[in-house]
Amino acid sequence: MERQYLSPNCILSLQGFSDGNNSSDVPILSILSQAQCQIIGNPVILSGGLTFIQHLIKAVSAYSQTLLSGLNHTWESSDDTDYIVLQKIPEKNRHLLTWQEKKAQTKNQLQIELTTVQLFDLLETIDQLYVDKYTLPQLEDNPQPLSRRYRQGEISIIEQSTPITLGFAGLALAAIALFILPNPNTIKDPNQEPKPNINNTQTIPPSPPLPDK
Amino acid sequence: MTQSLSLMPDSNSDSEVISENISQPLIIRQLPDISLPSTSSMMKLQQHLDLLLLALEALQLGGSEYMLATAKELELNGIIKNRLSLWRLRCSNPWRKCYSRNSLTLLQAKALVCLASESAKKCNIPLRQLLLAVQQMKDKEMPLANNFRLSEYFSQFQAHFRRRMNPLRAKVSFYLSTPEELNLLALSLLEELLFCTGTRGKERFWISLFDGEVK
Numbered sequence: 001m002e003r004q005y006l007s008p009n010c011i012l013s014l015q016g017f018s019d020g021n022n023s024s025d026v027p028i029l030s031i032l033s034q035a036q037c038q039i040i041g042n043p044v045i046l047s048g049g050l051t052f053i054q055h056l057i058k059a060v061s062a063y064s065q066t067l068l069s070g071l072n073h074t075w076e077s078s079d080d081t082d083y084i085v086l087q088k089i090p091e092k093n094r095h096l097l098t099w100q101e102k103k104a105q106t107k108n109q110l111q112i113e114l115t116t117v118q119l120f121d122l123l124e125t126i127d128q129l130y131v132d133k134y135t136l137p138q139l140e141d142n143p144q145p146l147s148r149r150y151r152q153g154e155i156s157i158i159e160q161s162t163p164i165t166l167g168f169a170g171l172a173l174a175a176i177a178l179f180i181l182p183n184p185n186t187i188k189d190p191n192q193e194p195k196p197n198i199n200n201t202q203t204i205p206p207s208p209p210l211p212d213k
Numbered sequence: 214m215t216q217s218l219s220l221m222p223d224s225n226s227d228s229e230v231i232s233e234n235i236s237q238p239l240i241i242r243q244l245p246d247i248s249l250p251s252t253s254s255m256m257k258l259q260q261h262l263d264l265l266l267l268a269l270e271a272l273q274l275g276g277s278e279y280m281l282a283t284a285k286e287l288e289l290n291g292i293i294k295n296r297l298s299l300w301r302l303r304c305s306n307p308w309r310k311c312y313s314r315n316s317l318t319l320l321q322a323k324a325l326v327c328l329a330s331e332s333a334k335k336c337n338i339p340l341r342q343l344l345l346a347v348q349q350m351k352d353k354e355m356p357l358a359n360n361f362r363l364s365e366y367f368s369q370f371q372a373h374f375r376r377r378m379n380p381l382r383a384k385v386s387f388y389l390s391t392p393e394e395l396n397l398l399a400l401s402l403l404e405e406l407l408f409c410t411g412t413r414g415k416e417r418f419w420i421s422l423f424d425g426e427v428k
């Protein structure tokens with residue numbers, strides 16, 4: 001049997017068959033023969049078996065979460081075949097998807113450049129596959145929020161520099177204000193001022209007693 | 214356990230009380246429960262959600278009316294009753310002039326994410342057209358503002374931003390004084406909106422809001 005998942009820029013096709021343990025009316029494609037992934041307009045077609053589709057899902061899912069939050073989502077597999085990785089090409093405003101037959105070897109390698117819209121459409125077909133409970137229900141993709149320790153050092157440059165910039169600006173303003181104030185060099189030494197003349201002090205005579213009522 | 218939240222009272226001193234244990238709309242239940250982070254992290258989250266909705270309003274004239282209609286379709290009108298209650302939720306954005314110092318509850322945050330996601334789906338065509346235009350202009354190394362649609366979007370975004378955000382906030386002041394940076398912000402929100410339109414879009418976006426905030 002064949003299942004296809006479509007988006008405006010991507011076709012994801014899966015061929016396989018059921019393992020016979022099927023209690024639903026709709027046959028479940030539980031054993032994969034081959035999967036193919038094609039970006040419309042691009043001659044490169046990625047294909048492979050279960051490991052390929054599992055790695056494709058994990059790589060695209062992790063990369064998409066990374067794009068959304070700016071924090072790096074990674075994925076691991078004990079199987080180093082069908083290695084898939086995505087990275088940004090900032091100068092082209094694009095993303096590069098690389099498939100390698102083996103993780104450590106670059107000789108058998110395919111690469112596809114994707115615009116953000118094409119990347120999203122690839123993600124969309126993968127998510128359509130994931131939510132289809134009649135096709136490879138054993139596939140796993142559960143993105144989780146990253147913990148706080150991933151955030152260290154990820155604060156944007158703007159956020160980091162704003163308090164420092166404001167601090168410097170405040171210091172500069174204070175320095176300017178203090179510079180403008182005149183130097184207090186005309187205050188007389190109070191010890192040298194003439195003392196008040198005690199001989200001129202007059203004694204106030206006591207007031208007459210009030211008459212008794 | 215029942216939690217209730219009272220929002221700011223309106224001019225008639227009526228307060229809206231929302232009980233968290235009312236049966237949640239189906240769409241809300243599709244988003245996993247995540248422990249809400251600290252107040253400062255919630256402020257960032259609230260700011261992000263408000264800006265995303267602002268981008269939607271800039272994308273489509275009359276966007277706020279469509280959003281309210283969408284809230285009703287999604288049966289979110291227990292949480293987002295009317296224009297006023299949506300505005301109050303959005304005033305949890307610390308950048309706003311009307312910043313209310315309220316924090317969103319889990320239910321309210323989920324409702325806004327669902328609203329943003331479903332509203333974005335309805336704007337799928339203009340959204341994709343704009344992003345396609347961005348790619349084409351960048352490939353040709355032409356200024357983005359030369360594209361009429363992009364220019365309109367940037368203008369609308371800037372107008373909403375300028376009208377609503379508090380210029381005494383350092384970050385707001387930065388954006389108001391550097392329109393190129395504000396346009397970059399507007400573009401990044403467009404890309405997020407695109408991801409929100411996906412089959413698992415709102416779930417993915419919801420999780421991304423908590424990246425770096427959970428234990």
